Amino acid sequence: xxxxxxxxxxxxxxxxxxxxxxxxxxxxxxxxxxxxxxxxxxxxxxxxxxxxxxxxxxxxxxxxxxxxxxxxxxxxxxxxxxxxxxxxxxxxxxxxxxxxxxxxxxxxxxxxxxxxxxxxxxxxxxxxxxxxxxxxxxxxxxxxxxxxxxxxxxxxxxxxxxxxxxxxxxxxxxxxxxxxxxxxxxxxxxxxxxxxxxxxxxxxxxxxxxxxxxxxxxxxxxxxxxxxxxxxxxxxxxxxxxxxxxxxxxxxxxxxxxxxxxxxxxxxxxxxxxxxxxxxxxxxxxxxxxxxxxxxxxxxxxxxxxxxxxxxxxxxxxxxxxxxxxxxxxxxxxxxxxxxxxxxxxxxxxxxxxxxxxxxxxxxxxxxxxxxxxxxxxxxxxxxxxxxxxxxxxxxxxxxxxxxxxxxxxxxxxxxxxxxxxxxxxxxx
Amino acid sequence: xxxxxxxxxxxxxxxxxxxxxxxxxxxxxxxxxxxxxxxxxxxxxxxxxxxxxxxxxxxxxxxxxxxxxxxxxxxxxxxxxxxxxxxxxxxxxxxxxxxxxxxxxxxxxxxxxxxxxxxxxxxxxxxxxxxxxxxxxxxxxxxxxxxxxxxxxxxxxxxxxxxxxxxxxxxxxxxxxxxxxxxxxxxxxxxxxxxxxxxxxxxxxxxxxxxxxxxxxxxxxxxxxxxxxxxxxxxxxxxxxxxxxxxxxxxxxxxxxxxxxxxxxxxxxxxxxxxxxxxxxxxxxxxxxxxxxxxxxxxxxxxxxxxxxxxxxxxxxxxxxxxxxxxxxxxxxxxxxxxxxxxxxxxxxxxxxxxxxxxxxxxxxxxxxxxxxxxxxxxxxxxxxxxxxxxxxxxxxxxxxxxxxxxxxxxxxxxxxxxxxxxxxxxxx
Numbered sequence: 001x002x003x004x005x006x007x008x009x010x011x012x013x014x015x016x017x018x019x020x021x022x023x024x025x026x027x028x029x030x031x032x033x034x035x036x037x038x039x040x041x042x043x044x045x046x047x048x049x050x051x052x053x054x055x056x057x058x059x060x061x062x063x064x065x066x067x068x069x070x071x072x073x074x075x076x077x078x079x080x081x082x083x084x085x086x087x088x089x090x091x092x093x094x095x096x097x098x099x100x101x102x103x104x105x106x107x108x109x110x111x112x113x114x115x116x117x118x119x120x121x122x123x124x125x126x127x128x129x130x131x132x133x134x135x136x137x138x139x140x141x142x143x144x145x146x147x148x149x150x151x152x153x154x155x156x157x158x159x160x161x162x163x164x165x166x167x168x169x170x171x172x173x174x175x176x177x178x179x180x181x182x183x184x185x186x187x188x189x190x191x192x193x194x195x196x197x198x199x200x201x202x203x204x205x206x207x208x209x210x211x212x213x214x215x216x217x218x219x220x221x222x223x224x225x226x227x228x229x230x231x232x233x234x235x236x237x238x239x240x241x242x243x244x245x246x247x248x249x250x251x252x253x254x255x256x257x258x259x260x261x262x263x264x265x266x267x268x269x270x271x272x273x274x275x276x277x278x279x280x281x282x283x284x285x286x287x288x289x290x291x292x293x294x295x296x297x298x299x300x301x302x303x304x305x306x307x308x309x310x311x312x313x314x315x316x317x318x319x320x321x322x323x324x325x326x327x328x329x330x331x332x333x334x335x336x337x338x339x340x341x342x343x344x345x346x347x348x349x350x351x352x353x354x355x356x357x358x359x360x361x362x363x364x365x366x367x368x369x370x371x372x373x374x375x376x377x378x379x380x381x382x383x384x385x386x387x388x389x390x391x392x393x394x395x396x397x398x399x400x401x402x403x404x405x406x407x408x409x410x411x412x413x414x415x416x417x418x419x420x421x422x423x424x425x426x427x428x429x
Numbered sequence: 430x431x432x433x434x435x436x437x438x439x440x441x442x443x444x445x446x447x448x449x450x451x452x453x454x455x456x457x458x459x460x461x462x463x464x465x466x467x468x469x470x471x472x473x474x475x476x477x478x479x480x481x482x483x484x485x486x487x488x489x490x491x492x493x494x495x496x497x498x499x500x501x502x503x504x505x506x507x508x509x510x511x512x513x514x515x516x517x518x519x520x521x522x523x524x525x526x527x528x529x530x531x532x533x534x535x536x537x538x539x540x541x542x543x544x545x546x547x548x549x550x551x552x553x554x555x556x557x558x559x560x561x562x563x564x565x566x567x568x569x570x571x572x573x574x575x576x577x578x579x580x581x582x583x584x585x586x587x588x589x590x591x592x593x594x595x596x597x598x599x600x601x602x603x604x605x606x607x608x609x610x611x612x613x614x615x616x617x618x619x620x621x622x623x624x625x626x627x628x629x630x631x632x633x634x635x636x637x638x639x640x641x642x643x644x645x646x647x648x649x650x651x652x653x654x655x656x657x658x659x660x661x662x663x664x665x666x667x668x669x670x671x672x673x674x675x676x677x678x679x680x681x682x683x684x685x686x687x688x689x690x691x692x693x694x695x696x697x698x699x700x701x702x703x704x705x706x707x708x709x710x711x712x713x714x715x716x717x718x719x720x721x722x723x724x725x726x727x728x729x730x731x732x733x734x735x736x737x738x739x740x741x742x743x744x745x746x747x748x749x750x751x752x753x754x755x756x757x758x759x760x761x762x763x764x765x766x767x768x769x770x771x772x773x774x775x776x777x778x779x780x781x782x783x784x785x786x787x788x789x790x791x792x793x794x795x796x797x798x799x800x801x802x803x804x805x806x807x808x809x810x811x812x813x814x815x816x817x818x819x820x821x822x823x824x825x826x827x828x829x830x831x832x833x834x835x836x837x838x839x840x841x842x843x844x845x846x847x848x849x850x851x852x853x854x855x856x857x858x
Contacts, residue, residue, distance in 0.1 A: 097528060098528055100525070106733070188630070188726055189726060190726065191626060192626075193727065193730075197532070222729070223725075294617060296652075297618060297620050298532075298620055298622065300620065304535070304540070305539045326655060334769065337766030340762075340766075344759070406759050407759060
């Protein structure tokens with residue numbers, strides 16, 4: 001059954017590796033075979049490390065094994081890697097080798113993970129050149145941007161885990177579109193060093209897996225820790241706030257959310273529907289101001305050094321063509337700070353807040369998709385977990401977002417582990 | 430007089446380069462000669478680029494000249510540089526070549542600057558290994574940390590400009606101790622990409638020069654821009670808030686501040702003494718919580734990969750030996766956000782706020798010095814400019830800090846340019 005090991009969850013694979021039931025080399029070969037069979041269609045990768053088998057053998061020889069021993073991980077191609085190119089889907093960085101690992105990549109290596117390769121992304125995870133990646137559930141549809149390759153690689157069984165980033169909706173949206181579990185931790189709980197800077201206030205590193213336990217494996221590796229153990233005692237008796245009224249979503253997606261609510265209620269959860277317009281209305285437009293104004297800072301150097309190799313949208317940002325004022329930016333910072341406190345207070349009265357991860361299924365064509373349901377939560381710095389919750393009218397995955405107060409990441413994982421069996425209808429292809 | 434060109438301000442040097450009165454090569458040779466004469470004593474540099482003369486010649490041949498054409502710049506050794514080692518004063522990074530420039534270094538190169546070399550720093554600009562640098566005014570005293578080499582190099586006429594960083598007081602304090610002008614711009618107005626991450630909320634890139642016009646040269650290069658032109662019309666009639674009561678400083682430093690106030694008053698400024706304890710008392714302890722908690726994120730990778738090569742204090746931070754809770758961190762974030770609004774409101778009623786840059790002259794020995802007067806202003810994200818304001822009882826420089834609301838960087842430079850001739854008593858050695 002070695003051929004099928006690439007289809008298992010990372011948590012299951014990890015147990016088999018630790019028990020000696022499979023070797024890191026067998027696992028790496030299974031992943032490479034899957035990639036060889038599917039990559040021409042899915043196009044998840046910008047680079048696959050030719051040294052993977054050698055590295056897997058070395059890991060197999062080690063006398064002591066790290067917590068992520070031998071587990072192949074895909075890395076979005078805006079993370080620096082010492083032994084592979086980091087190209088940002090930008091002609092400026094074609095073949096660029098940064099000679100150092102991003103902090104997260106280093107931490108994964110220290111835990112024994114096998115960095116299998118780099119996954120395709122939008123140009124600097126933002127705009128301009130699109131990823132070549134296709135949605136593994138339907139090649140005519142988008143996997144979502146910008147962590148396109150990472151979400152598709154996990155969804156199509158190339159690797160059990162992958163790193164992505166979110167500045168607007170770039171982790172949760174592709175997770176929803178590709179039917180994989182995704183975690184955006186609390187802002188700055190995990191180091192973004194060595195990841196392309198887009199917006200200091202918004203950039204958040206995160207990851208994909210095939211189960212909540214998979215997400216927890218990386219939460220362990222990155223030492224995520226709450227102040228207290230979770231008080232969650234199972235779905236029965238849990239208090240879940242459902243916020244959908246503030247959001248524009250298609251009827252089928254709203255039906256998925258309603259169905260999840262019914263299932264949770266049937267399992268004994270107390271569902272409270274509450275309109276969080278008191279949070280999201282005052283934040284209207286703030287994400288745009290912060291991301292564009294911070295883009296002015298982030299893309300100044302490349303706009304000066306390589307104006308003709310950079311997509312014109314970045315040059316526009318660096319030159320503040322949008323005309324955002326500093327007063328608007330300061331007001332956006334201060335407003336966001338105020339509503340972070342408010343959101344934490346409201347969400348803290350519940351076991352979790354449940355909402356949609358995207359306004360619908362993955363659209364057709366090479367587009368990023370709508371991030372309007374994600375960006376305010378990014379600006380609020382709160383942890384978010386995408387749980388696949390079924391298929392839409394086009395047989396494409398629809399995901400739900402579980403969120404809660406800042407730095408309750410472990411609690412949120414605990415709640416997600418309890419809720420996933422109730423609402424996940426196995427949307428894997 | 431070519432021998433003396435290294436003693437001029439960057440602004441004067443720039444004019445001479447543009448007029449063709451001197452060449453970039455002559456200037457580079459003058460700087461290298463000064464370094465050769467002084468480096469054994471001052472020890473400002475961790476690396477001087479052997480290709481500097483060749484690069485200066487190439488700049489001299491260019492048909493079109495950038496705004497910083499040919500001006501030598503020293504770069505703190507926690508900034509990545511493509512063509513030189515970046516060693517962070519850490520044995521982990523001995524000889525490390527990151528193969529890419531920090532964003533600011535790239536922007537300076539695009540403006541025609543000559544990156545002369547890397548300046549010494551504390552280990553990761555934080556703690557552990559001290560810079561070897563000595564204060565050029567008295568070799569038995571500290572230049573201040575952590576931008577030690579950059580401040581000393583500018584103060585001792587090795588280079589007219591240098592880049593530093595501030596997480597607590599690492600720019601303003603060495604500026605004060607070495608008698609040089611220093612600018613910490615508004616947080617995130619200038620990209621920190623490619624600079625060692627210590628604390629996302631606090632890390633701020635900044636720079637040293639020999640006059641306010643020098644500081645403005647780099648503010649131009651980094652495209653700092655206020656919403657409106659400054660309303661400052663000269664010292665006569667200017668409203669200056671002086672805050673000293675909240676601070677512990679020695680009598681001589683307080684006397685320097687009082688003397689500056691008298692001079693400004695004599696020049697027609699309206700001085701308002703006001704106790705800003707309403708801002709700084711609630712912030713008590715917050716900087717410590719943010720810097721230590723974010724250090725937990727920032728040093729996780731190195732503590733896992735190189736526990737024995739990293740100073741134990743970083744390992745302690747990564748493991749949260751201080752026992753800071755997430756609730757404390759969230760409260761510190763939210764409190765800081767609240768007082769940013771308050772400080773901007775109070776400071777916005779004045780042309781500038783004036784306070785001390787350090788509690789006294791540079792102390793003796795290899796120590797960093799006290800950053801207690803700087804760190805709250807770092808946490809508040811406000812721009813700060815150090816103006817040398819005379820010599821203390823030990824004939825060492827004493828600096829004053831001019832500060833104001835976020836994103837009034839250009840206004841602050843305008844005020845500093847007006848005030849410097851009144852309060853700067855030529856503390857250059």
